[in-house]
Amino acid sequence: MAEKKSLGKEFTKGLVAENPVLRLVLGTCPTLAVSTSVSSAIGMGLAATIVLICSNIVISALRKVIPSKVRIPAYIVVIASFVTIIQLIVKAFVPALDSALGVYLPLIVVNCIILGRAEAFASKNAVLASAVDGLGMGVGFTAALFLMATVREVLGAGTFMVGINDLLSVFSDTTFNGFTIPFLSENPMIIFVLAPGGFFVFGIMIALSNMLAEKKGKKRAELRGCEACPMASTCSMNGSCEEKDKEVSE
């Protein structure tokens, strides 16, 4: 069914209607962790997007070869290979980004967005559609990260895009290295770059996107049960974790 949709739709759905962070609530860990500064958010978004496109292409190309019983381990191997490649590239060309992202760079392997798209889309669709889906989801992820990092960096540090030069200098000779905002940088609300600020800003952003979605008559973003969980097929809980909740409490 999805193959009948135009490629343009495949791309745009990742941006707004099915934004992985704000609508599907996937990949929350990196979203909260690297959104302390805009430059590391962009770096993370780019890295995840490249992994997502590449893994979607390979998994989609191999979708008829991979036996369905071992598909999750197979997907993990494909994703981990691309993450390793990205890790080596970032280490070699943008060492400052490598130290800013730290352990979250290798942790792209377990980012639910990537495994989730492999399971939900790439394993069922043609190569080109999967690549476009990966691009759309990746750009949506980056956009959400960018928005959140903007709020947190401006309020929490009083700067905007500081450190972006490490990333830009790979591509061109620009000396642009972000802005310092006059009043805010003297009196930053540090709590916004600390962990509580991350949860708070994310909560408010989900609330806002819910309000917009409701105005358009769409469903609210919620943590979904098994339908969004990439592990659902191998999970022995048979049904939702919610049901298990009830069972245990009884």
Add this chain to the structure above:
Amino acid sequence: MEMTKELFSVLLTAILTQNFVLAKFLGICPFLGVSKKVKTASGMSLAVIFVMVLATAVTFPINKYLLVKFNLEYLQTIVFILVIAALVQLVEIVLKKYMKSLYNALGIYLPLITTNCAVLGVVLLNIESNYSFATSMVNSLGAGLGFLLAMVMFAGVRERLESCDIPKALQGLPITLIAASLVSVSFLGFTGVVESIFG
């Protein structure tokens, strides 16, 4: 003595000041997803502690005697995730066959843990920090205990939230995240505690 002191300091840091969920944002999915009831939250956390310690015990020798020895450190990510996935499957099969009661308590959460970033995270952080085997094990235990503490505390908060009158826009996930933010503020209070105890 010096050793014990270091181990204690690592343990407390992992539980309180550098709490995996509330300070490092690792394992947010189960933190938000499985924290509706205290009982499920503690079951899930115990399974996480178990897998974290086991994964560290297995990956440490693999890294030291295989990857580092043959200059294959760049394969860490791919090797560790496969080891963790295989380990979780193995543990699940063994528990199901031989320890039925333990399986009923922990086993049901095991498949969800394979792609839990906290487990891969603790393994990678141990190696990044150049910890010895003992310190790695203690750090993993601390990370797991910190996860348990955060999960159980947060489940308690969420059980109270159920009976609250919440503005419509904030109902569901947003209020859960804001509650998490407040729980996280309380953990900020531990900043500097470990340093002042152990100097």
